Amino acid sequence: MLTRDELGIVHLVLNTDCNAWDLPKTAESPGVCRFCYRERNRVHTDEATVRRVIDRVRAESDAHRIVFTGGDPVMPYDNHLEPALQHAQAAGFETNLHTNGLLLADRYAALRDHVTLYSLAVDGPDGQSADWFRGSGYFAAFQANIALLVSDRRRLAFNTFTTAASLATLPSLAETITGLAARTPVEYWLISQYRPIGRANSRKADLYAYDREAFTEAVAHVRGLLSGTGIQVYDQPTRAAEDPYPFRVWVLADGTVTADLGSVAAPSNTVLGNLLSDGFEPLVRRAFASRSTTGTSTATSSEKEVTAP
């Protein structure tokens, strides 16, 4: 059995595609989510398999939370999200739905009773700054989701991707988040800097990369602004090619288990096996062993690193 200290959080991926690129870019923007490192969908499963996967994680670990991520898990097709959330909750997991929220309202009624925490992406405090990153109309959709979730007193978290130019908007976004926290529980705010992973190229670096120290200072400033609110502020800075990741485990809904074993320069996560045939604990322990062999930190999984920014 994997203890909670060894593995507290498991990321479950029902699909790796995303609908964000349906939005048009704004006139000033280089494109929608150009910084994203998601893949085309490579998960093929069915509802019974998803349940078996969750059962196997439950039977072999004391993890307390499943993060439903992707791509985006709230898609315009049946990806088994609702039964998966329900099953995870019944198995005793907290459920964290990590979404761009574009279709959240459509599926909210069926999701609502089975989601512990909604983490929403927002990269600026207004339409101009936020839509530059994720497309025209994104901020309006975010505001509608906030209205829905706050009026229903749901538990929230926020993910923010930054550029050198957008750092100046973080204090204003901090003010927005503080205001929301006065009306509904807010657990954390994750602020990210561009990392050259997954289809990285120099064009993306030209658009998004900037000085790590400037990022660290800006996050420290807003962390100060939020002190005393109870909101955790996590930072996800850029990484050099030789830098390791914190240890995270991803479970695809077909049972495939992958982990971040290598450096930022690794083209993709290492596939450990399939938990339905190999067991979950043996695969994760193999990953632990591999990390210690290579001298890489085995810091446990946390919200501090996510699939999609």
Ligand code: SF4
């Ligand atoms: S960054 Fe998030 S919202 Fe944008 S395309 Fe990637 S997964 Fe979708």
